Amino acid sequence: MSLFEYKKLMILLWKNFTLKRRKVVALVVEMVLTIVFGIILLAIRNFIIIKKIGPFSYNAFPISDVPSFIRSPVTVPYPWELAYVPSKSIVVQNIVENVKRDLNTNMKVIGFSSERAFEDYVKQTNKSKNVLAAIVFDHVFQSSNDPLPLKVKYYLRFSNFKKNNTFGDAFEASSWLTNSLFPSVPPVGPRNQQEESGGSPGYISEGFLLVQHALDKAIMLHHSGSAAEKLLNGVRIFVQRFPYPRHYQDFFYVFADIFIPLVALCIFSLNHLVLIQSIVWEKENRLKVLLPALPQIVALICIFLITDEIEHIFTIFLEYQLMIGVSNWMMWAAYFFTFLCLYVLTIIFMCIIFFVKASVYLTAARYSFLFFITYLPAVRLLVNSGQMTFKQKLIFCLCCNVAMALGFKYLLDAESNKTGIKWNNIFSSTNLDNFLFAYVLGMFLFDTFLYGLMTWYIEAVFPGQYGVPKPWNFFLRHSYWFGNPPKNQPETIQPKETIENKYFEAEPTDLVAGIQIKHLHKLFILQKNNTIKVAIKDLSLNLYEGQITVLLGHNGAGKSTTLSILSGLYPSTSGKAYIHGYEISEHMTEIRKSLGLCPQQDLLFNYLTVSEHLYFYCVIKGVPRNLHLQEIDNMLSAFNLLEKRDAFSKSLSGGMKRKLSIIVALIGNSKVVILDEPTSGMDPASRRATWDLLKTYKRDRTILLTTHYMDEADALGDRIAIMAKGSLQCCGSSIFLKHLYGLSPFGHS
Numbered sequence: 154m155s156l157f158e159y160k161k162l163m164i165l166l167w168k169n170f171t172l173k174r175r176k177v178v179a180l181v182v183e184m185v186l187t188i189v190f191g192i193i194l195l196a197i198r199n200f201i202i203i204k205k206i207g208p209f210s211y212n213a214f215p216i217s218d219v220p221s222f223i224r225s226p227v228t229v230p231y232p233w234e235l236a237y238v239p240s241k242s243i244v245v246q247n248i249v250e251n252v253k254r255d256l257n258t259n260m261k262v263i264g265f266s267s268e269r270a271f272e273d274y275v276k277q278t279n280k281s282k283n284v285l286a287a288i289v290f291d292h293v294f295q296s297s298n299d300p301l302p303l304k305v306k307y308y309l310r311f312s313n314f315k316k317n318n319t320f321g322d323a324f325e326a327s328s329w330l331t332n333s334l335f336p337s338v339p340p341v342g343p344r345n346q347q348e349e350s351g352g353s354p355g356y357i358s359e360g361f362l363l364v365q366h367a368l369d370k371a372i373m374l375h376h377s378g379s380a381a382e383k384l385l386n387g388v389r390i391f392v393q394r395f396p397y398p399r400h401y402q403d404f405f406y407v408f409a410d411i412f413i414p415l416v417a418l419c420i421f422s423l424n425h426l427v428l429i430q431s432i433v434w435e436k437e438n439r440l441k442v443l444l445p446a447l448p449q450i451v452a453l454i455c456i457f458l459i460t461d462e463i464e465h466i467f468t469i470f471l472e473y474q475l476m477i478g479v480s481n482w483m484m485w486a487a488y489f490f491t492f493l494c495l496y497v498l499t500i501i502f503m504c505i506i507f508f509v510k511a512s513v514y515l516t517a518a519r520y521s522f523l524f525f526i527t528y529l530p531a532v533r534l535l536v537n538s539g540q541m542t543f544k545q546k547l548i549f550c551l552c553c554n555v556a557m558a559l560g561f562k563y564l565l566d567a568e569s570n571k572t573g574i575k576w577n578n579i580f581s582s583t584n585l586d587n588f589l590f591a592y593v594l595g596m597f598l599f600d601t602f603l604y605g606l607m608t609w610y611i612e613a614v615f616p617g618q619y620g621v622p623k624p625w626n627f628f629l630r631h632s633y634w635f636g637n638p639p640k641n642q643p644e645t646i647q648p649k650e651t652i653e654n655k656y657f658e659a660e661p662t663d664l665v666a667g668i669q670i671k672h673l674h675k676l677f678i679l680q681k682n683n684t685i686k687v688a689i690k691d692l693s694l695n696l697y698e699g700q701i702t703v704l705l706g707h708n709g710a711g712k713s714t715t716l717s718i719l720s721g722l723y724p725s726t727s728g729k730a731y732i733h734g735y736e737i738s739e740h741m742t743e744i745r746k747s748l749g750l751c752p753q754q755d756l757l758f759n760y761l762t763v764s765e766h767l768y769f770y771c772v773i774k775g776v777p778r779n780l781h782l783q784e785i786d787n788m789l790s791a792f793n794l795l796e797k798r799d800a801f802s803k804s805l806s807g808g809m810k811r812k813l814s815i816i817v818a819l820i821g822n823s824k825v826v827i828l829d830e831p832t833s834g835m836d837p838a839s840r841r842a843t844w845d846l847l848k849t850y851k852r853d854r855t856i857l858l859t860t861h862y863m864d865e866a867d868a869l870g871d872r873i874a875i876m877a878k879g880s881l882q883c884c885g886s887s888i889f890l891k892h893l894y895g896l897s898p899f900g901h902s
């Protein structure tokens with residue numbers, strides 16, 4: 154980055170911070186919100202008492218105890234059905250019959266030829282709710298007498314609807330959670346702590362272990378006969394849950410899961426809102442894809458609903474900043490750093506509140522760390538993160554908000570396990586997870602880089618309604634990176650070649666054409682009725698250095714569109730225009746270095762003073778530091794605005810705003826100056842004074858000016874080009890046109 158670019162970036166930051174500082178109410182509300190939510194969280198933290206519970210110990214009971222719902226079912230008609238696959242094998246049938254005998258319950262054994270046949274039975278028959286379990290042997294039996302292999306593989310299939318569900322389905326996990334090794338939100342302490350049998354999903358209470366044990370016994374008896382019988386007769390198997398030590402129960406974590414994301418949303422929502430508001434106003438809809446967070450999207454929708462008109466003005470505003478020589482990346486970088494600072498400030502603010510409060514109420518340092526972690530915004534977006542693969546998580550983390558949710562999930566998990574995440578264990582896995590906290594951090598960095606890259610590319614190729622799109626491969630071009638393309642001075646085109654001679658005065662031969670327009674066309678597609686509007690039709694015109702060329706025409710003649718194309722606000726539909734030899738569709742960056750623009754609407758920063766505006770544009774235009782004051786004073790005194798130097802631009806009258814806009818266009822010795830109706834809204838005296846000034850400032854400059862007023866064209870224009878319905882009607886000096894049309898050329902056009 155060159156020193157000049159560095160200065161531009163700094164002045165953009167200065168402008169952003171100055172504007173932020175001036176919007177005191179918004180800033181105070183942001184800070185107050187942070188404090189209010191911080192205090193609410195602290196209050197809740199202190200309100201929720203951390204209890205010590207346990208220890209827990211559980212009784213042992215024989216695995217072969219048949220649950221009472223199997224012995225005397227109340228919800229299904231007796232008897233239970235025990236299904237098996239494949240029905241073809243006699244040995245399998247015998248084994249399942251032995252299981253039934255072992256269970257010592259009234260049961261009907263039903264065989265199915267295949268698993269598919271069993272599934273059809275379950276899906277289509279009403280009686281299927283009587284099926285307690287299905288035993289599926291994973292072996293191919295060629296004939297009914299084929300033996301059972303020594304290494305037996307089988308599946309037990311139980312219904313998704315729990316049969317021993319005392320509280321109804323709503324209170325039970327509806328799945329067997331066979332994909333999860335651990336609960337997605339691991340509890341502190343034992344799972345289902347009151348349940349002797351372990352509770353949901355019910356491997357004991359639903360009879361799974363019972364059937365499995367009976368089946369294993371039957372297989373052993375089949376293979377080993379009397380030896381197995383002898384062994385099994387002397388053994389009784391019990392199941393018993395592990396005991397669990399006394400531990401802290403903190404409902405804050407339960408609350409945190411639900412409430413902290415909302416709090417985080419509220420704390421940051423104002424920052425988000427302001428940030429997005431600023432960016433959306435300055436950029437086109439297409440960039441919305443880069444702002445994926447829900448609050449941001451909601452904010453966007455709100456902003457679009459309420460500020461449709463303002464947005465239109467501000468999209469031009471951004472392009473205007475580009476026109477005056479600020480690069481895209483600089484504006485984004487300035488926004489990034491401005492709002493980064495605000496976010497950091499908010500977070501530090503929260504940390505200070507919590508740390509101070511925490512040290513008052515809690516002495517242990519670990520609590521302050523715990524508080525720090527606890528109060529950071531956490532969202533449990535990925536409830537099933539336990540089942541997701543590494544790749545899936547990586548892809549999910551491409552959305553920075555999901556990455557944030559995942560990161561905070563890890564933080565909360567680690568906190569509730571009393572291990573916490575510190576720099577020295579960010580590479581250690583918690584709960585045997587396939588993803589690490591360090592990866593989340595890495596993905597944040599990657600996302601920042603990726604979003605920056607996407608913003609840069611999308612903005613260049615799809616600038617939206619305002620701005621000239623670059624070719625898709627612009628970044629492969631030498632000129633994009635190294636600038637300074639070879640000058641390509643076009644041949645001077647004679648507009649009269651194409652139109653009748655008598656309406657065009659001969660072109661000056663002793664002057665250099667600062668702007669050359671060649672066969673320019675501009676069509677607008679009107680969205681409402683899908684029709685095409687021709688705004689400019691085959692416009693060819695030369696504008697010379699040291700002259701003021703006035704574009705004169707009725708409302709809607711195409712003057713502003715011409716100016717907009719020349720200043721890079723719109724791309725042309727066809728035709729070319731050169732400014733100092735640089736073609737506008739390719740070399741706008743070069744052109745902008747010497748371009749000054751006064752658009753039809755005053756695009757001023759409401760909360761910057763007149764002198765701050767001029768200081769800002771002096772830096773952007775590269776006026777040496779020691780000349781800033783002199784340049785500002787000269788301009789202000791020339792335009793009679795000295796006494797308004799410290800007034801905010803929003804407090805200026807319409808005419809004064811126009812003057813300021815003209816100064817902004819002229820400042821920094823812009824060689825090509827484009828002024829769109831510069832004197833509109835000025836009183837007669839100011840208009841005349843401005844005319845005089847423009848005449849003095851035209852030396853070494855190519856000035857293009859539009860107006861509706863004959864007298865203005867007459868007073869200012871070295872050459873006057875009259876436009877009607879998008880076409881150039883005639884062009885020449887005031888005297889030439891008077892000769893041509895009598896006293897009122899405007900009336901004849």
Ligand SMILES: Nc1ncnc2c1ncn2[C@@H]1O[C@H](COP(=O)(O)OP(=O)(O)OP(=O)(O)O)[C@@H](O)[C@H]1O
Nearest residue numbers: 677686687688706707708709710711712713714715
């Ligand atoms: N963004 C746009 N979408 C569709 N049509 C447009 C757009 N901008 C301008 N036009 C149309 O193009 C024609 C030329 O408009 P332009 O603003 O260039 O005229 P003008 O001579 O500057 O008028 P005025 O003196 O009122 O500013 C008009 O008919 C206008 O309706």
